[in-house]
Structures are given as structure tokens and as C-alpha cells.
Amino acid sequence: MLRLDRVSKRFGGLLALEDVSFRISEGAITGIIGPNGAGKTTLFNIITGLYDISDGDVFLSDARITGLPAEKLAVKGIVRTFQNLELFGNMTVLENVMAGLHTRSRCGMVACALKLPWQIAEERRIREEALQWLDFVGLSDDARLKASELPFGKGRLLEIARAMALKPKLLLMDEPAAGLNSRETLELAGLIRRIRESGITVVLVEHDMELVMDICEQIVVMNLGRKLAEGTPREIQENPEVIAAYLGEG
Amino acid sequence: MAEGRMRGSAAPNNLYFPLTLTLSLREREFSRQYHLKRELLKFAIFTILVLLLPLAAKEGYILNVLVFVGIHSILAIALNLLLGYAGQISLGHAGFFGLGAYISGVLTATHGQNPWLAMCYAAGAVGILAFVIGFPILKLKGHYLAMATLGLGIIIYILFNETVDLTGGPSGLSGIPNLTLGTLTFDNDLKNYYLVWTFTLVAILLAVNLANSRIGRALRAIHDSETAARLMGINARFLKVQVFALSALLCSVAGSLYAHVMTFVAPASFGFNFSVELVTMVIIGGLGSIYGSVLGAAILTLLPELLRAFQDYDIIIYGLILILMTMFLPGGLVSMAPVFMSLLRGRRKQPGGAHAEA
Ligand SMILES: Nc1ncnc2c1ncn2[C@@H]1O[C@H](COP(=O)(O)OP(=O)(O)OP(=O)(O)O)[C@@H](O)[C@H]1O
Numbered sequence: 001m002l003r004l005d006r007v008s009k010r011f012g013g014l015l016a017l018e019d020v021s022f023r024i025s026e027g028a029i030t031g032i033i034g035p036n037g038a039g040k041t042t043l044f045n046i047i048t049g050l051y052d053i054s055d056g057d058v059f060l061s062d063a064r065i066t067g068l069p070a071e072k073l074a075v076k077g078i079v080r081t082f083q084n085l086e087l088f089g090n091m092t093v094l095e096n097v098m099a100g101l102h103t104r105s106r107c108g109m110v111a112c113a114l115k116l117p118w119q120i121a122e123e124r125r126i127r128e129e130a131l132q133w134l135d136f137v138g139l140s141d142d143a144r145l146k147a148s149e150l151p152f153g154k155g156r157l158l159e160i161a162r163a164m165a166l167k168p169k170l171l172l173m174d175e176p177a178a179g180l181n182s183r184e185t186l187e188l189a190g191l192i193r194r195i196r197e198s199g200i201t202v203v204l205v206e207h208d209m210e211l212v213m214d215i216c217e218q219i220v221v222m223n224l225g226r227k228l229a230e231g232t233p234r235e236i237q238e239n240p241e242v243i244a245a246y247l248g249e250g
Numbered sequence: 251m252a253e254g255r256m257r258g259s260a261a262p263n264n265l266y267f268p269l270t271l272t273l274s275l276r277e278r279e280f281s282r283q284y285h286l287k288r289e290l291l292k293f294a295i296f297t298i299l300v301l302l303l304p305l306a307a308k309e310g311y312i313l314n315v316l317v318f319v320g321i322h323s324i325l326a327i328a329l330n331l332l333l334g335y336a337g338q339i340s341l342g343h344a345g346f347f348g349l350g351a352y353i354s355g356v357l358t359a360t361h362g363q364n365p366w367l368a369m370c371y372a373a374g375a376v377g378i379l380a381f382v383i384g385f386p387i388l389k390l391k392g393h394y395l396a397m398a399t400l401g402l403g404i405i406i407y408i409l410f411n412e413t414v415d416l417t418g419g420p421s422g423l424s425g426i427p428n429l430t431l432g433t434l435t436f437d438n439d440l441k442n443y444y445l446v447w448t449f450t451l452v453a454i455l456l457a458v459n460l461a462n463s464r465i466g467r468a469l470r471a472i473h474d475s476e477t478a479a480r481l482m483g484i485n486a487r488f489l490k491v492q493v494f495a496l497s498a499l500l501c502s503v504a505g506s507l508y509a510h511v512m513t514f515v516a517p518a519s520f521g522f523n524f525s526v527e528l529v530t531m532v533i534i535g536g537l538g539s540i541y542g543s544v545l546g547a548a549i550l551t552l553l554p555e556l557l558r559a560f561q562d563y564d565i566i567i568y569g570l571i572l573i574l575m576t577m578f579l580p581g582g583l584v585s586m587a588p589v590f591m592s593l594l595r596g597r598r599k600q601p602g603g604a605h606a607e608a
């Protein structure tokens with residue numbers, strides 16, 4: 001599905017990623033773990049096209065996608081959520097999800113300004129589907145709220161609904177459980193499983209080990225910009241290097 | 251059994267079309283149509299108001315001012331699409347207004363072109379110009395964008411002054427014909443009022459439609475977080491350029507109207523001061539509110555007429571208004587509307603409300 005080939009990223013003198021290579025298999029839930037500053041978010045920023053790559057290549061289903069801009073990659077099916085929420089704060093919850101349907105609708109400036117019949121029909125379709133995504137994450141009752149008024153946990157859910165609205169092939173989630181209480185985390189695990197069941201490949205950066213070990217089939221461990229290990233949760237838990245560098249610390 | 255713990259009342263088996271939702275969706279569809287109707291009602295009431303206003307303002311002078319309120323409204327709406335929705339500043343919009351006025355003026359007064367055609371040529375040319383300039387300029391953000399558009403406005407202003415053979419230079423260009431429609435010539439304030447406000451109403455309608463659409467949503471998304479918008483597949487760069495071009499095009503149409511209403515144009519009307527005045531109109535009315543822009547345009551057009559004594563200090567007064575508004579009422583005057591309404595409603599409800607709570 002997704003393949004990274006010796007990817008490096010330099011910020012001035014700092015080498016945030018160094019020769020990172022791994023594969024994400026289709027239809028799986030993959031976890032990326034590692035201590036703070038390991039380069040996990042940087043990895044996401046590279047895959048989604050927010051940062052230019054310094055060295056190496058990224059492939060999506062065997063097509064080279066290195067250097068494509070973020071908006072093109074979104075259309076190709078790579079969508080993400082953010083470690084620190086990036087909601088459209090001045091828009092309603094519903095409008096946030098409707099904005100997520102942008103790429104799956106057509107009407108341009110002229111059709112919108114003139115309110116042509118097919119624009120009205122399309123707008124209705126967008127709205128209905130957005131409402132369904134809100135139902136999917138359990139936010140229907142908050143549809144009319146301003147997104148900035150949502151509590152943090154619900155903000156996370158809204159980001160997921162907005163991302164799902166793009167019908168992604170690959171969903172990258174950056175620390176989705178951070179700031180959630182244990183009940184919310186449990187619900188999140190169920191939600192992520194349901195997302196995977198709908199045929200979407202999920203990659204998850206997460207510090208909550210219990211969650212990662214519970215739902216991930218495959219884990220990549222990062223440390224100081226390098227890939228430290230890769231394997232099933234059991235393999236990772238038994239890997240002495242990982243225990244020394246990461247699990248041992250915590 | 252894990253199902254029970256999951257969030258989401260419906261927990262749909264089929265992700266895309268959960269059957270359990272049909273009923274509540276129908277309810278929501280109803281409220282959406284209610285919203286559309288309200289938007290239409292607002293426009294209808296406003297249109298009637300505009301049509302009837304000349305009956306109350308028979309005096310030629312007030313009518314004349316109202317013609318300019320109409321033209322300024324188009325400009326404020328145009329700038330609001332860029333500033334209030336997409337969140338991109340322009341301190342050069344007076345330049346596009348001037349270009350529309352001068353292209354129309356020169357084509358008709360000097361070359362005897364049909365005024366309506368001239369208006370279309372001007373709009374097309376200014377739209378394309380803005381589109382081309384937009385690509386490099388809208389790469390810039392914040393202060394840099396402000397500086398670049400400021401520079402653009404100043405360059406255009408200097409061109410009006412310096413190309414004397416074409417524009418008549420600082421002393422202006424006269425002999426611009428009025429617009430005509432069959433045998434009807436728009437040559438007095440009353441006719442011009444209806445001419446200009448027809449355009450203004452159309453601009454309002456188009457802008458409201460655009461604002462409540464997929465494109466308007468994408469613009470507001472860019473405003474809130476360009477990063478997130480791009481990651482949602484919104485081509486932020488292209489959309490910003492598009493709305494910049496549309497905004498300039500609308501300004502050009504307003505400029506053409508201005509030229510044919512005034513029959514005379516001079517560079518002084520299209521300088522930096524006027525660009526700042528436009529920004530003030532948008533901010534006073536409320537960023538991202540189309541009717542607010544009309545309100546802002548009305549206030550800033552009527553105010554100098556009321557405060558003639560301050561004429562030379564107008565730019566200072568606008569500066570003060572801008573500072574005070576951004577400090578105390580960043581949502582603009584329209585943001586007062588809900589407060590005002592709830593005050594009214596609250597007063598009416600108070601006796602019953604207190605009862606219900608007890
Ligand atoms: N835009 C940037 N400019 C300069 N340095 C950066 C930038 N983004 C990240 N870095 C650096 O790259 C390194 C990796 O950061 P990154 O955010 O990817 O870590 P992370 O694994 O996501 O950590 P955390 O668990 O705290 O989120 C850090 O040293 C960070 O300071």
C-alpha cells in the first residue's frame with residue numbers, strides 16, 4: 001500500500017529522519033511508536049506532502065508520490081488527523097465535515113454563485129453525507145455548534161469524521177488518544193476498528209501503549225529519527241533493543 | 251459486545267447509508283430548507299427596501315449619495331469575499347475600481363465604444379489581470395501580502411496620473427457618456443439609483459450564494475487553517491487566486507458604473523486612501539457578512555456627508571474607527587445583531603421565562 005524508501009529529512013543541521021524505510025500493508029492497522037522527538041509527526045508531514053523530502057522516495061500502491069503537494073495527495077487518498085487539532089474553528093461542526101467532502105464534489109465558482117440546479121442537488125448530497133459521518137463518530141447532536149466550541153475529545157472525533165468524508169485509502173492518525181480519558185480511548189479503539197473494517201488502511205502514531213498493542217497488527221518503532229524495529233506487537237514487546245531504548249524508559 | 255461501547259447512536263453496518271437515519275435526516279432536510287427560505291426572505295425584504303427608498307428620499311442630493319452607497323456596496327462585497335471569507339488582505343482594491351472606471355471611460359469617451367460592451371471588456375481585462383498577478387502575489391501572507399497589494403494599488407494610481415495621453419492625467423477624463431437601455435438614458439439620480447442598485451442586488455445575491463456553497467466553505471476553511479484545508483484536498487493557492495480575480499472583476503464593474511454615472515473620472519478617487527476606506531467598510535460591517543458590507547458601505551458613505559467639517563481628516567477618522575472596531579467589536583456591526591435580537595426577545599420573554607424556571 002504505502003512504501004517508504006530510505007526517507008531522510010533535514011531541518012538545517014538537524015537530521016529529523018534518517019534513512020527510514022518500511023512498508024504499510026493494505027487493510028491493516030499499523031502503529032508507529034517512539035519517544036518524543038523521534039520524528040513520528042515529521043514522518044506524517046512527509047507522507048502527506050506538507051514537508052519537502054530531503055532524500056528518499058515514497059510510493060503509494062507502487063506509484064511514486066515523492067514531492068506531490070498535499071492537496072494532490074489528499075485526492076489520491078492519503079488523509080490525516082492532527083496531533084494538535086487543526087479544525088476549521090469558525091465553521092460549524094457540520095460545515096467542517098462538509099469541507100471534507102470538497103474533493104468529492106464538483107461545482108465551481110460559477111455554478112455556486114448562480115445556484116444552478118445541479119449545485120443545489122450536490123449541496124444536498126454533501127450535507128446528507130456529512131450528517132452520516134457525524135452519526136458515524138457520534139457527533140450528530142453537535143452539528144450546529146461552532147467547531148471551536150467543542151471539547152477536546154469531541155474535536156478529535158470531528159477530525160476523524162472530516163477525514164473519513166474524503167473516503168481515504170490511507171488514514172494517518174497522529175496521537176488520536178492524547179488528551180482522552182480511558183472511556184473515550186476505549187470508544188476510539190472501537191471507532192478505529194470500524195474504520196479498518198470499512199476497508200481503509202490505518203496508520204496510528206500513539207503513545208498509549210495499551211491502545212497500540214491492543215489494536216495494531218503491525219508496529220514500527222522510531223527513535224531519534226531512525227527506524228529501530230518493526231514487527232507484530234508481540235515481537236516488539238520482546239525486542240531487547242526496543243525495551244532498552246524505549247519501553248524500558250517508560 | 252464491543253458494539254455497545256462504541257460511540258454513535260446508529261452504529262451503522264453499512265458505513266455510507268445507514269437506514270436508521272432516514273427519519274432524522276428528513277427532519278434536518280426540513281430545517282435546511284427553512285434556512286434557505288430565511289436567506290431568500292432576507293433578500294426579498296432588502297430588495298423591497300431598496301426599491302422603495304427613493305420614495306422616502308425624494309430630495310436629489312440624498313438620492314445622489316445613495317447611488318454611491320450602491321457602488322461602494324459592490325466594492326465592499328467584492329473585498330469581503332477576499333478579506334472576510336478567504337482571509338486575504340488587499341490594500342490595492344481601489345486600483346481595480348479605477349481600472350474599471352478608466353477602461354470604460356477611455357473606450358467610450360475616446361473611442362466611442364458602446365458603454366455596455368466597454369463594461370464587459372473592462373471586467374474581463376481586470377479579471378484576467380488580477381488572475382495573472384494573483385499567482386505570485388497570493389503566495390505571500392499577512393503583512394507581505396498587504397505590502398504587495400499596497401504596491402500594486404500605488405502603481406496603478408501612478409499610471410492613471412502619468413499616462414496623460416490616455417487618461418488625461420491628474421486633471422481627469424471627461425465626456426464619458428451615460429449608460430442607455432433602448433431609449434432610456436441613465437442621466438439623473440433617480441435612474442442611476444435604480445441602475446446601480448440593480449447591480450448591487452445582483453452582487454449581493456451572487457455573493458450570498460457563493461458564501462453558502464462548497465466554494466464559500468473552502469474559502470472559510472483556508473481562512474481558518476490553510477494547512478488543514480490543503481490536507482482536505484482543497485487547492486488553496488488556486489482558489490485564492492480565483493477569488494482574488496472575481497473580487498477584482500466585481501470592483502471593475504463598480505468602476506464602470508461609477509464612470510458612466512459621474513461622466514468624469516480623475517485619479518484622486520482611486521488612491522490609497524480609498525483602498526483603506528474599503529477595508530474599513532468591510533471591517534465595520536463585519537468580516538464574512540455580505541449584508542454587513544452593505545451596512546459598512548452605507549455608514550462610510552453617509553458619514554462624511556454628515557461630518558463635512560472633518561473632510562480633510564477622513565483618513566484619520568477611518569484609522570480610529572478601524573482601531574476601535576478591531577479592539578472592541580472584531581465581528582463588526584452585524585455581530586451586534588444577535589445580541590440586539592436576544593435583548594429584544596429577552597425583554598419580551600422575561601415574565602414568562604422567570605415563571606417557567608421557578
Ligand atoms: N518544522 C520544523 N523545523 C525544525 N525542526 C523540526 C520541525 N518539525 C520537527 N522538527 C524537529 O524534528 C524532530 C522530530 O520531531 P517530531 O515532531 O516529528 O517528533 P514526534 O516523534 O512527533 O514527537 P512527539 O511524540 O513529541 O509528537 C524534533 O527534534 C523536532 O524538534
Ligand SMILES: [Mg+2]
Pocket residue numbers: 040041042083174
Ligand atoms: Mg508528534
